[in-house]
Amino acid sequence: MPMSPSRRLALLTGASLALLAGCGSSSSGSGSDGSTSQGTDSSSKVKVVASTNVYGDITEQIAGDKADVISIISDPAQDPHSYEANTQNQLALSKAKIVIENGGGYDDFIDRMLKSGNNSSAEVINAVKVSGKTAPKGGELNEHVWYDFPSTAKVADRIAAALGKADPADAAAFAKNAETFKTKLKALEAKEAQIKKEHGGDAVAITEPVPLYMIEASGLVDKTPGEFSEAIEEGDDVSPKVLQATLALFTGKQVKALVYNEQTSGPQTEKVESAAKSASIPVVPVTETLPKGKDYLGWMTDNVDALASALNK
Structure with a gap:
């Protein structure tokens, strides 16, 4: 965006x-x-x-x-x-x-x-x-x-x-x-296809649109209010109403995982992460650049595997 x-x-x-x-x-x-x-x-x-x-x-x-x-x-x-x-x-x-x-x-x-x-x-x-x-x-x-x-x-x-x-x-x-x-x-795409086969249609939440292509290729549905993820990406404050709607995804057990961008965390995303953990909903951390010691393929393999693991819990 x-x-x-x-x-x-x-x-x-x-x-x-x-x-x-x-x-x-x-x-x-x-x-x-x-x-x-x-x-x-x-x-x-x-x-x-x-x-x-x-x-x-x-x-x-x-x-x-x-x-x-x-x-x-x-x-x-x-x-x-x-x-x-x-x-x-x-x-x-x-x-x-x-x-x-x-x-x-x-x-x-x-x-x-x-x-x-x-x-x-x-x-x-x-x-x-x-x-x-x-x-x-x-x-x-x-x-x-x-x-x-x-x-x-x-x-x-x-x-x-x-x-x-x-x-x-x-x-x-x-x-x-x-x-x-x-x-x-192609091996990574096969992993996404396997997630889609096992969990197609399952709902997840995000803090930012960073991992959306991976989520969509895995057949998952992003339930996050658009106003929340867009505001976080733009560095804007989230309105109390939108924040409450986002938190309700976890308190109401409406999603199976939270995919969390670690590189842009702040008070509002931390509240979302805390709500997910309190509801025993797995958190899948992602980043926008390579973690130290990782190459692209290893990094993306870790991301896809972590998403699959979270959905299988």
Whole structure:
């Protein structure tokens, strides 16, 4: 869903080139200071910048050791919606051959900084555009497409194609790695299909739309009042009436699980989590970026398995 103006402003505030060099911090899949890795022949590697470590990790699985990948946001405690980009990010983007952004209003600072850095030659992969996802009639786009495995497969193909264009000698290897990655995604889709077979139609609640694609693919029904999850995502207060309606899902045993975004917790979501636990309704924690020590496939396997486990309790 689109971000509120205040969140978009927060993302863009740090992007000004007037900031002093080194201001803020930059997270990187290859180096925490925003620099590329120092491996052998690093100068010959394809320079890739991803807005989050989700896309950074996918790129690394496809590129192997043929790319230097920087992930701007990689701290699992960081809310991507409120990330303030800095001049280190600007520098990395100015040198990138390939840039991977989520799109859909999620990480607009990428486009702004590319323009400011005069890097019009970088190939930009917009995951939302690649996915083909659009807002439903009368509704808003759910931009969290990395929780949709068919969409992630499309993005993997685009990454492999971009890498192959930048490094033709290794194009076949990139394509092969993408196929291996997509085969593993199919295993995740099979897990969702099994949940759908066993629990199709079961009701769950969420704190934010982050995991909705996974929930829908698993045949589950989101019973959360839209006003609640939308307000939490936008960083707005939830009205007492909407909060009470949400809490009633748990006190009334109307849902079988709560899928909880750990990266944007606050007093209202904590009340919801507490209500779920008090009602002995399982809580399934999810995040927007990779937990430390996990790759994308392992992370998503944990998420799907946790959802299945919660529904089987």
